[in-house]
Amino acid sequence: MSRVTSSYLLCVILGVTFLLSGTSCNQTKQNEAMKIFHLAPNRITVNDEAEPNDNWFVKEREDFFALKNFSADSETHKTEVDSFVTNYIKKDNFLSTDEHVSWSLVFFKYGDDITENTEHLFDTDYSMHELFAFKKRLIYYYFTSKNGYENTGYYLNGGETIQEEKRSALQK
Amino acid sequence: MNDLFINKSSCTPELNPLPNVRFGQNNEMNGRSSSIAFKAKSKLPHTLLKIGKSGEGEDYTSSVNKTPDSKALEVFILPSKLMSDNFLAADFKFGLKNGISAGAFFGGDVISNANARNQAELFVDHLMTGNGKNWNDDGTLSKGMKKTPEVKAFTKKVCNEFKSLMQTKFGNFWEVQLNKNNYSNISFSFGSSPTLKGLVGGTQKTVVSIQNIVYNTYYRTWLAALNLHIEDDFGVSESDVTSPRGASAVVAMPALADFWILQHQRGKKPFVTVFDIPFSCYGSY
Numbered sequence: 517m518s519r520v521t522s523s524y525l526l527c528v529i530l531g532v533t534f535l536l537s538g539t540s541c542n543q544t545k546q547n548e549a550m551k552i553f554h555l556a557p558n559r560i561t562v563n564d565e566a567e568p569n570d571n572w573f574v575k576e577r578e579d580f581f582a583l584k585n586f587s588a589d590s591e592t593h594k595t596e597v598d599s600f601v602t603n604y605i606k607k608d609n610f611l612s613t614d615e616h617v618s619w620s621l622v623f624f625k626y627g628d629d630i631t632e633n634t635e636h637l638f639d640t641d642y643s644m645h646e647l648f649a650f651k652k653r654l655i656y657y658y659f660t661s662k663n664g665y666e667n668t669g670y671y672l673n674g675g676e677t678i679q680e681e682k683r684s685a686l687q688k
Numbered sequence: 689m690n691d692l693f694i695n696k697s698s699c700t701p702e703l704n705p706l707p708n709v710r711f712g713q714n715n716e717m718n719g720r721s722s723s724i725a726f727k728a729k730s731k732l733p734h735t736l737l738k739i740g741k742s743g744e745g746e747d748y749t750s751s752v753n754k755t756p757d758s759k760a761l762e763v764f765i766l767p768s769k770l771m772s773d774n775f776l777a778a779d780f781k782f783g784l785k786n787g788i789s790a791g792a793f794f795g796g797d798v799i800s801n802a803n804a805r806n807q808a809e810l811f812v813d814h815l816m817t818g819n820g821k822n823w824n825d826d827g828t829l830s831k832g833m834k835k836t837p838e839v840k841a842f843t844k845k846v847c848n849e850f851k852s853l854m855q856t857k858f859g860n861f862w863e864v865q866l867n868k869n870n871y872s873n874i875s876f877s878f879g880s881s882p883t884l885k886g887l888v889g890g891t892q893k894t895v896v897s898i899q900n901i902v903y904n905t906y907y908r909t910w911l912a913a914l915n916l917h918i919e920d921d922f923g924v925s926e927s928d929v930t931s932p933r934g935a936s937a938v939v940a941m942p943a944l945a946d947f948w949i950l951q952h953q954r955g956k957k958p959f960v961t962v963f964d965i966p967f968s969c970y971g972s973y
Binding site for chain 2: 570618620622630642643646650651678
């Protein structure tokens with residue numbers, strides 16, 4: 517066997533090994549159990565200082581969650597979160613409390629000071645821009661009293677890109 | 689371009705730019721134009737986006753003789769117990785101005801050093817004597833904000849989403865609302881402006897509204913004057929002092945500690961700072 521052929525074979529073997537190891541790592545990651553933790557309290561903002569022409573929502577609610585072992589590439593994970601959200605919103609009638617309200621469920625990446633015990637405080641420079649920084653967001657589900665379910669967004673590359681979708685499970 | 693929109697009343701007739709031309713047998717186009725003009729008058733200003741709330745949270749509280757929760761801060765502020773309010777204010781100004789000047793020297797700043805130092809003086813003076821009254825920027829800082837990459841990226845994103853929704857809504861701007869989940873309050877970095885990082889940092893409330901809009905119904909285009917309204921709490925929480933991130937924040941710790949003592953142990957009231965940044969967008973429908 518010539519030296520060129522053997523080098524070529526070695527490259528192929530290394531390449532295949534690399535690809536296989538990548539796939540197996542990915543599978544391991546996807547197989548880890550995904551967990552969702554609700555971070556209390558929920559935040560309700562009442563826009564009581566509205567100007568005469570202000571057509572913005574009268575009330576806005578934000579519920580925060582920590583999401584552990586979530587992979588945006590896994591449709592199974594996405595479906596699991598859909599199912600969680602569907603059950604979660606059924607338990608509350610917030611959308612019917614007023615004619616013009618919005619409700620967002622925001623999921624953050626677990627870790628980096630966000631755990632199941634982290635309080636959902638979102639009113640200081642530190643909590644808004646460091647602890648619950650935009651780059652730590654993973655998913656949002658958005659609802660309004662006007663249309664019900666609006667859409668879902670997956671934050672990619674630390675929120676630089678947001679992939680918006682209408683999840684079929686939520687439209688039922 | 690913004691000068692076009694300074695006087696709303698002078699712009700409104702522009703909503704019907706071709707009043708003497710008849711389009712179609714029944715002059716449908718002119719009718720459509722009049723309809724938009726009529727609605728536009730009554731719907732302006734229109735809120736496109738609202739995120740966050742200012743004037744709340746731990747950084748907006750004020751007290752006398754509060755004991756810090758963390759031992760680290762308690763030890764850190766121990767020597768300041770005997771210092772007078774005026775001495776602490778002077779030390780706070782010194783730290784703030786020198787931090788800004790040093791940052792500007794090494795990395796540049798969108799705000800001139802003279803203006804930055806003056807604004808730092810005014811902010812601390814307002815903390816000492818303003819009794820919590822809002823601080824409305826006279827344009828010095830908001831003009832600088834407009835040049836930062838953070839504000840440029842934010843307004844670009846707003847324009848792109850607004851343009852797209854204007855097409856979906858056939859030019860009816862009053863039906864357009866941006867999805868707040870796609871945006872966050874702007875946070876100025878030390879790299880883009882040491883002055884804005886020192887005096888404003890991470891902001892707490894953002895409102896984007898349409899102040900005026902003109903249509904060209906023939907070409908089906910529009911041009912809108914928008915306003916980016918930013919509010920921030922000029923106050924400090926314990927976590928702001930004890931959980932600094934990045935080298936600049938660590939350097940700022942002594943100044944933040946002075947600020948914390950004045951606010952939480954000497955009863956000086958924090959205040960909301962208000963900034964308005966005009967910008968424009970155009971598109972078709």
